[in-house]
Amino acid sequence: MTTRVIKVDALARVEGEGSLRVRIKDGRVKELQFGIFEPPRFFEAFLVGRDFREAPDIAARICGICPIAYELGAIQAMEDALDVQVPQPIRDLRRLIYCGEWIESHALHVYLLHAPDFLGLPDALQLARQDRELVQRALRLKKIGNDILEVIGGRPVHPVNLKVGGFYRVPTRRELLRLADDLKWAVEETLATVRLVAGFDFPPLEQDYTFVALRHEDEYAIQEGRLVSNKGLDIPVRAFLDHFDEEHVRHSNALHGTMKAVQTPYKVGPLARYAINHDKLGSLARQAAGAAGLGAVVRNPFQSIVVRAVELVQACVDALALVERYEPPEAPAVPVEPRAAEGHGCTEAPRGICYHHYRLAEDGSILLARIVPPTAQNQKIIESDLRKVVEAHLDLADQALQWRCEQAIRNYDPCISCATHFLKLTVERE
Amino acid sequence: MPGRMSHTQVIGIGNGWRRDDGVGPAVAALLAGRPKLRTAVLPGEGTELIAAWTGCERVVVVDAMRSGAAAGTIRHFDAVAAPLPVGAFPRLSHAFGLAEAIEMARILGRLPRRLEIYGIEAADLGDGAGLSAEVERAAHQVAAAIMSSE
Numbered sequence: 039m040t041t042r043v044i045k046v047d048a049l050a051r052v053e054g055e056g057s058l059r060v061r062i063k064d065g066r067v068k069e070l071q072f073g074i075f076e077p078p079r080f081f082e083a084f085l086v087g088r089d090f091r092e093a094p095d096i097a098a099r100i101c102g103i104c105p106i107a108y109e110l111g112a113i114q115a116m117e118d119a120l121d122v123q124v125p126q127p128i129r130d131l132r133r134l135i136y137c138g139e140w141i142e143s144h145a146l147h148v149y150l151l152h153a154p155d156f157l158g159l160p161d162a163l164q165l166a167r168q169d170r171e172l173v174q175r176a177l178r179l180k181k182i183g184n185d186i187l188e189v190i191g192g193r194p195v196h197p198v199n200l201k202v203g204g205f206y207r208v209p210t211r212r213e214l215l216r217l218a219d220d221l222k223w224a225v226e227e228t229l230a231t232v233r234l235v236a237g238f239d240f241p242p243l244e245q246d247y248t249f250v251a252l253r254h255e256d257e258y259a260i261q262e263g264r265l266v267s268n269k270g271l272d273i274p275v276r277a278f279l280d281h282f283d284e285e286h287v288r289h290s291n292a293l294h295g296t297m298k299a300v301q302t303p304y305k306v307g308p309l310a311r312y313a314i315n316h317d318k319l320g321s322l323a324r325q326a327a328g329a330a331g332l333g334a335v336v337r338n339p340f341q342s343i344v345v346r347a348v349e350l351v352q353a354c355v356d357a358l359a360l361v362e363r364y365e366p367p368e369a370p371a372v373p374v375e376p377r378a379a380e381g382h383g384c385t386e387a388p389r390g391i392c393y394h395h396y397r398l399a400e401d402g403s404i405l406l407a408r409i410v411p412p413t414a415q416n417q418k419i420i421e422s423d424l425r426k427v428v429e430a431h432l433d434l435a436d437q438a439l440q441w442r443c444e445q446a447i448r449n450y451d452p453c454i455s456c457a458t459h460f461l462k463l464t465v466e467r468e
Numbered sequence: 469m470p471g472r473m474s475h476t477q478v479i480g481i482g483n484g485w486r487r488d489d490g491v492g493p494a495v496a497a498l499l500a501g502r503p504k505l506r507t508a509v510l511p512g513e514g515t516e517l518i519a520a521w522t523g524c525e526r527v528v529v530v531d532a533m534r535s536g537a538a539a540g541t542i543r544h545f546d547a548v549a550a551p552l553p554v555g556a557f558p559r560l561s562h563a564f565g566l567a568e569a570i571e572m573a574r575i576l577g578r579l580p581r582r583l584e585i586y587g588i589e590a591a592d593l594g595d596g597a598g599l600s601a602e603v604e605r606a607a608h609q610v611a612a613a614i615m616s617s618e
Contacts, residue, residue: 166575180515195511
């Protein structure tokens with residue numbers, strides 16, 4: 039009998055602190071744990087007792103890469119509770135700032151965090167040494183996303199201008215139009231990105247995933263829609279807790295997401311969105327996906343880098359259209375009055391669906407808060423992918439196997455800080 | 469390099485609502501409006517830092533540190549001469565903070581001709597505004613040092 043132990047103490051190029059422990063006995067994986075040891079952050083408890091108007095800015099602090107997901111999830115839930123409808127120009131501005139978040143987050147992950155895996159490089163600094171121009175373009179693209187956040191949200195990280203009912207201040211048409219030339223460049227650049235990453239080698243791995251994503255009748259869903267799966271689920275956001283649950287496991291400080299009916303892992307994020315909403319992609323993004331060899335459903339998680347690049351095209355096209363047709367709303371926000379109520383919100387963070395639930399007292403103070411972030415939901419499917427990756431590559435030496443495992447985890451662009459609100463890998467071969 | 473700007477760009481990194489983490493913004497505020505100086509406050513995200521200093525002749529970055537030294541201890545680094553010491557400054561989301569931005573800019577040829585980093589040892593990183601006394605004194609010393617080296 040042989041025993042192998044592979045240990046990664048700190049996984050690089052993910053957000054937060056996690057570990058991976060794999061024990062292999064007689065050529066089979068006996069134990070695999072994707073552990074999250076970043077301490078719990080207690081955001082839900084912080085929110086209890088605060089005024090409903092404070093929730094977006096507090097929730098935004100869960101993540102420096104996807105604050106808009108948390109702000110808009112909280113805002114949507116409060117507006118659901120208080121029966122607030124916002125006019126189209128405010129809805130458009132929210133989609134535009136969310137496109138900005140997708141652009142900065144996806145650009146960072148595709149080029150600087152994930153591409154090095156496929157090019158056999160340890161990090162983005164080595165990538166920059168090998169291809170300076172590529173990294174210059176990546177930084178420009180990320181900066182364009184940041185600029186959208188700053189113009190609409192007041193600053194590029196943790197924007198402060200979003201509120202329940204709308205915005206504190208809306209940008210002028212001129213302020214937004216300044217973004218147009220950069221976004222025209224970004225559309226062309228992201229098309230080139232799809233072509234670039236489509237040429238990478240993808241380790242063979244396909245799973246019959248249960249994909250869950252938002253779906254909207256009129257657009258590639260980002261900030262609203264119904265929760266839909268490829269296995270027959272089609273529910274309003276408010277029914278989330280009827281169908282989904284979370285459970286605690288010993289090796290993770292982040293709760294694991296489960297589906298109540300089937301008790302099987304499910305997958306959220308780019309592959310899920312793409313499978314559920316392929317027909318809602320604009321023509322440019324859909325053509326780019328087709329030219330990259332992607333079908334309407336992608337089941338190889340290593341190809342998530344290509345799907346993210348396709349989503350970058352979509353986000354840039356949408357952002358440009360929103361900038362060009364922008365007319366400021368008559369008022370930056372609609373009035374909101376507190377009352378005892380309950381509300382639900384869900385948006386597509388770059389890493390997948392992010393659910394919010396709040397119960398409010400008569401004076402608008404928060405009695406209950408629950409937030410289910412995407413990486414928490416993906417933990418079980420990450421472990422499932424890893425088990426298959428390890429079993430398919432048992433012939434690899436420990437160092438090469440570790441590399442492949444880390445690459446498989448980065449397929450999910452995991453935000454562990456969000457989920458607890460990185461990677462120590464231990465492989466034991468017996 | 470064409471288009472280099474002759475003023476000194478001072479960048480304060482930090483959050484004024486987390487006590488001594490606000491020392492970078494505090495130094496920027498002390499220097500705001502001074503001739504030949506421009507000031508900016510940034511959260512420390514790498515892309516923003518590189519964009520802010522690209523094309524500048526001289527850049528001074530001020531940030532809080534937690535190295536275990538006495539509160540208010542000032543450290544001065546020449547980032548053009550050498551990388552920052554490992555772990556000297558807090559790392560940001562997805563590990564692309566000040567130290568990574570400096571090394572990326574070095575490879576990309578986007579470092580200013582002079583890039584100085586002042587680190588000021590923090591005492592209190594709790595909630596709220598206001599610096600602890602030692603850090604406040606250090607902020608004035610660093611602001612004076614930046615002006616005198618102009």
